[in-house]
Amino acid sequence: MTEVRVPTLGESVTEATVATWFKKPGDKVAQDEMLCELETDKVTVEVPSPAAGTLSEIVAAEGETVGVDALLASISAADDAGPEQPKERSQKENGDRAEAKDEKSDTGGSGAEMDVMVPTLGESVSEATVSTWFKKPGEAFAADEMLCELETDKVSVEVPAPAAGVLTKVLAEEGSTVEAGGKLAIMSTDSDAAPAPAADDKDEAPAASSSGTGKDVEDAPSAKKLMAENDLTDVQGTGKDGRVMKEDVLKAMAAPAASAPAPAAAAPRAPVAAEQAAREERVKMTKLRQTIAKRLKDSQNTAAMLTTYNEVDMSEAMALRKQYKDEFEKKHGVRLGFMSFFTKACCHALKEVPEVNAEIDGTEIVYKNYVNMGIAAGTPQGLVVPVINDADSMSFAEIEKAIGEKGRKARDGKLSMAEMQGGTFTISNGGVYGSLMSSPILNPPQSGILGMHKIQDRPVAINGEVVIRPMMYLALSYDHRIVDGKGAVTFLVRVKEALEDPRRLLMDL
Known part of the structure; x- marks a missing residue:
């Protein structure tokens, strides 16, 4: 069994996001054939196969964040006695999924639900604004079809569909601010899926906010390094599930400066006559x-x-x-x-x-x-x-x-x-x-x-x-x-x- 691990990503880069898998478990692979693509905050890295054989298991799925030398997948050797095992297991899993689907269709259930997540936004970019939704709840789409567009303070980012299916619920409406790694929507892989009722949004909001109260999450490596160098322990995280990001540590380091005299506040806007105000237009500044x-x-x-x-x-x-x-x-x-x-x-x-x-x-x-x-x-x-x-x-x-x-x-x-x-x-x-x-x-x-x-x-x-x-x-x-x-x-x-x-x-x- 050969392990596929995350390669060295470059100076000061300690983690990456699994963007795309080009092979599935059970697929034959040749040595140096590209298995997957990783995205860092600076570059895109292709991961070649270290040996010929059969891709037996994917450990890090698309969208997951992995560190340097983390295990991505495993490959069975071409001359291994059991190269067909992954395929048999895959066929068994397909059978199980088929049975599950039959059970769901008997009970009126729908296909598997998937989360549409905010992709990696880049170095020092921790949030974005939802600019445009190209699909509405109930609409079907193909894999990699554009679902929405996000606007960061530097570039616009298009969010493709992770798989074919139907958009069941939009969690982040146009104009709302989302964090890197946050949820944008929920989709179903069943083309017959119906959109979730709007009332569920109210029920989900408290759950989303309460999920960030736990601190049993791994902080960003760059944040941990900065905290250790500056002897900081109690830093409020703004990342997913309360994860401390590099920007949070930088803000905490700058906090003592708050005791300095604050700059003079901007002068209030002069009063405007009602008839003039009616001819004015207010437009929110873009992130850029x-x-x-x-x-x-x-x-x-x-x-x-x-x-x-x-x-x-x-x-x-x-x-x-x-x-x-x-x-x-x-x-x-x-x-x-x-x-x-x-x-x-x-x-x-x-x-x-x-x-x-x-x-x-x-x-x-x-x-x-x-x-x-x-x-x-x-x-x-x-x-x-x-x-x-x-x-x-x-x-x-x-x-x-x-x-x-x-x-x-x-x-x-x-x-x-x-x-x-x-x-x-x-x-x-x-x-x-x-x-x-x-x-x-x-x-x-x-x-x-x-x-x-x-x-x-x-x-x-x-x-x-x-x-x-x-x-x-x-x-x-x-x-x-x-x-x-x-x-x-x-x-x-x-x-x-x-x-x-x-x-x-x-x-x-």
């Missing part, structure tokens, strides 16, 4: 918009933010783009834009001024020997910052393809959590909207963000003569706690030099 507001304000309150400016003559970059854009698109299948020029110029400058590519972690400075470039993108839902990993090692074509792909996903609301995490520096292009000058706000925990602006013909003095050139203002906002004025100015000058003479990028000057 609330998070944008909170993060930007936190950034201002935390970092010693300062902005320095420069301007760049875009003549050479524009001429180079015009000369090669047709050949570039023909060969690489993507248009040559200015973002690749700026990305390359920033990567070049960050090598010389590494503190702009660093971040503060407590009393330490973490220098990044790579560049994960965040490209701010405006969407109908709000501002998002998809990240291009290892942009410093990519070509112009690879950068343009990555920007195009991430931009499409951002507009369609299809960006994953992993695609918006891990950025070390950000570029924000307000020029596409006509902005001539602005001071971008840092994207914490990053220490620098470059603001691009509109290219505008302006008179400039060159060699004692006034000429008209396509000019752009550049703005670098930086955290003055680790970036000095000299470093910030040097960074902007290096970006300016690279854009005004793109050949410097080839020469690494």
Whole structure:
């Protein structure tokens, strides 16, 4: 018998959720054939079969949370005398289920009930808002058909049906807030199942709240580690069944700060005449918009933010783009834009001024020997910052393809959590909207963000003569706690030099 266990998931990742099983008990498997897929808060991990044989037992079902090296399943060897045992057991179980179904049909019962759960939402995301239900109680659906859509403070998450069946009861209505791992609805695998009476909702509410009173549940590994490091014992958990999550410990650690003088409360809204109030519309802020507001304000309150400016003559970059854009698109299948020029110029400058590519972690400075470039993108839902990993090692074509792909996903609301995490520096292009000058706000925990602006013909003095050139203002906002004025100015000058003479990028000057 060969055991299938959870592989190493990566640095600081201690648990994962079983997303999909590609094999069922009794199925034959070849060595290295994919058995299942795990989802962590950062990546999706495929688990291959360690040996050829027959999948005899699945220990961790879909939707379960498992730790590193936990037992997932077991495999009977191909030459084992009893490879057919799982199949026989499966046939017996099928027979038992068939008998149970016959009994249920004799007594008017329905198929097995299943819970529709909130999926893993991503790193540091513990709750979501139910945005839209695509199915109503009583409606049938196929396996993997979308049942509802959740909105977190970063992305929208679609919830597929775990199996074919009928939606019997919705537990979380549209607009309600749900926690990761919580119940969304109840479904039945019997297509003839009827929706549960609405009155049951009242009976279930107390039971749901009382289930979280017990503390005989395993706290999140990251939470236990933080509590041990900070000598915390009594932390109120907000996870499923009262489970203590990392966010709960962070809130408890910040609790002493509550004794500090509280900031002045926001001024009350001025009275509005009745006839004017009738013409107003109140709309609840989306989770994404609330998070944008909170993060930007936190950034201002935390970092010693300062902005320095420069301007760049875009003549050479524009001429180079015009000369090669047709050949570039023909060969690489993507248009040559200015973002690749700026990305390359920033990567070049960050090598010389590494503190702009660093971040503060407590009393330490973490220098990044790579560049994960965040490209701010405006969407109908709000501002998002998809990240291009290892942009410093990519070509112009690879950068343009990555920007195009991430931009499409951002507009369609299809960006994953992993695609918006891990950025070390950000570029924000307000020029596409006509902005001539602005001071971008840092994207914490990053220490620098470059603001691009509109290219505008302006008179400039060159060699004692006034000429008209396509000019752009550049703005670098930086955290003055680790970036000095000299470093910030040097960074902007290096970006300016690279854009005004793109050949410097080839020469690494």
